[in-house]
Amino acid sequence: MNGTPLRELVPAVIGVLVRRGADFASAEDAVQEALVRALEAGPEERPRDPKAWLISVAWRKFLDSARAERTRRGRELAVAAEPTGGSVPATDDTLRLYFLCAHPALSPNSAVALTLRAVGGLTTRQIATAYLVPEATMAQRISRAKRRIAGVGFEEPGDAATVLRVLYLVFNEGYSGDVDLAAEAIRLARQLVALSDEPEAAGLLALMLLHHARRASRTGTGGRLVPLAEQDRSLWDSEMIAEGVTILRSALARDRLGEYQAQAAIAALHADARTASETDWAQIVEWYDELLRLTGSPIVRLNRAVAVGEADGARAGLAALADIDPTLPRYTAVAAHLHEKAGTLGHAAKLYAEAAHAATNLAERDHLTREAARVRHRARTSWPGRED
Known part of the structure; x- marks a missing residue:
């Protein structure tokens, strides 16, 4: 069917059925059945007005179902004229x-x-x-x-x-x-931003775009995880990054800061750095401070410790880590990273191995196991006979 993709018509069609008297669950079922029929339709069955066609088919399916279950309610259905073309209510x-x-x-x-x-x-x-x-x-x-x-x-x-x-x-x-659920989420977020006046919706869309722009660089051969610092930045989608930054700036200008805007600001600072060494970690720490104020999240506190370690040195990062619950997911991996930066390589290797053992994701476990082996090798070649 030509024009607007059928899936994008689904909410509007459900809305029409609900306004005609259908309950949400029955309307949603009827529209799904109509959608399946539309996707299976041959070229000769394709109407000029897909929305009107979906409404007509879904409404008939709803009426058939309602008649079959009429005894469960004494409600009288107000049967509206079934559109076969022409105008359709514009209410979204x-x-x-x-x-x-x-x-x-x-x-x-x-x-x-x-x-x-x-x-x-x-x-x-x-x-x-x-x-x-x-x-x-x-x-x-x-x-x-x-x-x-x-x-x-x-x-x-x-x-x-x-x-x-x-x-x-x-x-x-x-x-x-x-x-592709990431792409689907971006599509739905765009739709939500167009419908609402909420800067946090724009902040979320910006965050999604900025993260999605780095997608091609996140995995290597065989699905191997590639950390941010090692990613090939030439693979990043510069147009998507530019769009995300533009949306974020517009949202921040509204002066109603929320957690998604703050997260997007951090992602934008990473995207702005031409190399990992050029990352503005001091400003990232400031944004984590804002995010921590907004959420109080222990995960945010953990990520902030990493940023502090990059901005002010490993010892400062470990000090920031001291007040965080060690049972938190990724805590051990973060501690390993900061200890490696501090030069306590033997201890860092042990922590990487512990983090790998606790990992529930196979790719993450593989990455942490390799990190443990790499740091253990560094420890042995740097200081033969020493473990930390």
């Missing part, structure tokens, strides 16, 4: 769907799955493949999520912070199977 309910799918009653996993289906237009199979779970498992997760919000009004205001968090979770899933 996408923003309301974002809020509904990210409702606080849902778990993060359920909110992500429901957002990808109702707003992103992905099929249950695509979502299941992306998350490496059976399709039946994902179908149950989505069904449970829809039941949890069955009584929530379509007009009920939602929480913008929750919506942004859901998109952030989608982005962090990255790429798997035939669905």
Whole structure:
């Protein structure tokens, strides 16, 4: 079908069905069925107005389903004329769907799955493949999520912070199977920015773009992790970086700083450095101070210790690390890095090995194991017979 990609029409079509009297869960199911039919349609079946066609097919499917279950409710359906072409209501309910799918009653996993289906237009199979779970498992997760919000009004205001968090979770899933979730999150974030007046939405989009711009340089041969300092910066997408920086500047000019804007500012400083040695670590520490003030997050405190170690030396970084819970994920790896910078190589090698043993990600475990071997070799060749 020509024109707007079908998946981008899904929120608007769901909105039309809800306004005609369908409940959200039934509307979403009907639109998914219509979408599958549209994707399977041959050239001779493709209409000039895909949105009107989707509304017509989805509404018929909803009515068929409602008639079959008429005994469960005494509600009378107000059947509107079915459009077969021509004008379609221009009301865009996408923003309301974002809020509904990210409702606080849902778990993060359920909110992500429901957002990808109702707003992103992905099929249950695509979502299941992306998350490496059976399709039946994902179908149950989505069904449970829809039941949890069955009584929530379509007009009920939602929480913008929750919506942004859901998109952030989608982005962090990255790429798997035939669905690039990072790219999908960027598409949805662009849509959200166009619909809302929230600088943090722009900050999140900027953050996604700045991180995504470095994607090609993050892995080497065989999927080997490449740390930021060792990445080939010629592989970074300069146009995406420029767009991210422009969006960030516009958001910061609104003077309503939030955590995603602060994170994007840190990413922009990394992107601005032509080489790792030219990174403005002092300014990055200042932004981590702002981020810590906004969130109080121990993860932010841990990342700040790394930045302090780069800006003020390893000893200062270790001092910043002293007040952080050592059971925190990545704590041991950060300690290993700072001890290596401080010259206590034997101890650093032991910490890298401990971090590798605790890693749950295979690529990360492989990277930390190599780091342990590298630093152990340095220790032996630098000071034969010494361990630290």
